[in-house]
Amino acid sequence: MSQPLKSVDQHLQDILALAKPLEPFAMPLLEAHGTTLAVDVRSSVALPPWDNSAMDGFAVRAAEIFPERPMEVAGEVAAGDAESSVLPLGKVMRIMTGAPIPEGCDAVIPVEWSREEAGLIFFEKSPAYGAHIRKMGSDINVGDLILTAGTQLNATHIGAAAAIGIDSLITRPHPRVVLISTGDELVEPGLALKHGQIYDANSWLLTTATREAGAIAYRVGAVPDDEEKFMQVLEDQLVRADLIVTSGGVSQGIYDTVKNVLGKLGSVTFESVAMQPGMPQGYGLVGPDSTPIITLPGNPVSAYVSFELFVRPMIKALLGVHDLERPIVDATVVEPLKSPLGKRSFLRGRASFEKGGFVVAPVAGQGSHMLGGLSQANALIIVNEEIESIAAGSQVKVMLLGRN
Numbered sequence: 221m222s223q224p225l226k227s228v229d230q231h232l233q234d235i236l237a238l239a240k241p242l243e244p245f246a247m248p249l250l251e252a253h254g255t256t257l258a259v260d261v262r263s264s265v266a267l268p269p270w271d272n273s274a275m276d277g278f279a280v281r282a283a284e285i286f287p288e289r290p291m292e293v294a295g296e297v298a299a300g301d302a303e304s305s306v307l308p309l310g311k312v313m314r315i316m317t318g319a320p321i322p323e324g325c326d327a328v329i330p331v332e333w334s335r336e337e338a339g340l341i342f343f344e345k346s347p348a349y350g351a352h353i354r355k356m357g358s359d360i361n362v363g364d365l366i367l368t369a370g371t372q373l374n375a376t377h378i379g380a381a382a383a384i385g386i387d388s389l390i391t392r393p394h395p396r397v398v399l400i401s402t403g404d405e406l407v408e409p410g411l412a413l414k415h416g417q418i419y420d421a422n423s424w425l426l427t428t429a430t431r432e433a434g435a436i437a438y439r440v441g442a443v444p445d446d447e448e449k450f451m452q453v454l455e456d457q458l459v460r461a462d463l464i465v466t467s468g469g470v471s472q473g474i475y476d477t478v479k480n481v482l483g484k485l486g487s488v489t490f491e492s493v494a495m496q497p498g499m500p501q502g503y504g505l506v507g508p509d510s511t512p513i514i515t516l517p518g519n520p521v522s523a524y525v526s527f528e529l530f531v532r533p534m535i536k537a538l539l540g541v542h543d544l545e546r547p548i549v550d551a552t553v554v555e556p557l558k559s560p561l562g563k564r565s566f567l568r569g570r571a572s573f574e575k576g577g578f579v580v581a582p583v584a585g586q587g588s589h590m591l592g593g594l595s596q597a598n599a600l601i602i603v604n605e606e607i608e609s610i611a612a613g614s615q616v617k618v619m620l621l622g623r624n
């Protein structure tokens with residue numbers, strides 16, 4: 221009797237249990253971009269650091285301003301003026317956006333509300349008390365939590381760090397992932413194919429998907445179905461890997477090298493996972509540093525779907541990111557769907573946001589070897605194990621793949 225299949229959720233948990241986030245260290249801001257913050261960041265300064273003007277205009281005492289009352293200009297303050305200034309009683313000062321508010325000033329009147337005649341300034345109306353003054357600390361106060369540990373740093377985070385005077389951040393580095401494809405039939409793109417050969421798609425697909433997940437990817441071209449050669453490549457690659465990902469050679473064939481050779485080590489487990497595509501899967505630890513390895517099936521769509529379900533979350537875990545998984549949304553499916561009982565299906569779909577919510581259609585070409593269909597897809601339609609068919613117009617769960 222065949223073994224019961226392992227659930228997708230259990231397989232993901234088992235893989236994530238192998239993840240040890242990389243050690244953090246201080247990185248200059250531009251290098252920190254895209255890495256994950258390891259500690260909370262609080263501000264040691266207030267922003268703005270002092271009251272300043274939000275407009276180009278006039279610094280005034282609100283109580284002194286009446287419509288059509290002529291006012292004398294006592295001087296000007298610009299952004300970057302180092303000396304603090306005082307607004308003399310009964311006068312106004314020209315002020316520029318970002319300039320420090322002079323002592324005594326309690327409102328700024330925009331230049332558009334003023335008129336100049338014979339060197340005197342006339343205002344249309346009296347300003348509200350505090351108008352157009354950006355108060356010290358109104359954006360950020362000393363001690364405020366600005367960035368939280370576990371955040372993958374984007375441009376706005378880097379900008380906020382710079383604004384509070386921080387020039388480096390304690391982050392975890394990008395994990396290094398080695399991608400190895402296996403198969404005697406595989407040929408590098410650009411070369412001529414002989415009968416029986418195909419181009420190696422997986423190492424390219426998985427290398428770029430790895431980069432998109434935020435890791436450094438090292439592509440190793442195809443390795444033949446030869447136990448010794450495979451082990452040699454694996455051993456050579458271990459020095460530069462925080463994670464190894466292979467494709468091919470994990471099903472029931474005689475030449476399924478990856479399974480044959482790693483199966484003997486005892487530290488890598490091969491299982492059948494209740495999913496379609498991508499049933500044969502393996503994971504474990506290899507080499508002197510117990511480097512995690514994930515072995516994906518060879519069919520390109522199986523390899524890619526498995527990457528999304530297991531490898532991408534593993535990369536996020538190595539990065540130390542809190543949010544490991546892609547967003548899953550509800551969508552209305554426009555065509556009927558079929559799915560095998562007992563397996564969770566991940567059909568390739570095109571999702572779009574229409575008035576009223578997401579709509580999704582399966583792409584043409586759902587075979588696990590069909591890269592043409594895969595390259596049209598921007599979503600995976602998830603059909604649970606107990607469901608065999610879904611009618612057009614039903615609500616389904618859809619994983620958005622973050623692409624157009």
Ligand code: AMP
Pocket residue numbers: 401402403405406418419420421422423467468469470471473517518519520
């Ligand atoms: P395997 O898991 O090695 O039995 O491979 C399953 C199927 O996927 C076979 O048809 C292989 O030729 C194909 N395949 C395996 N690796 C790749 C690859 N790197 N690029 C394209 N197709 C592949």
Ligand code: MG
Pocket residue numbers: 402403404445468469475476518
């Ligand atoms: Mg093979």
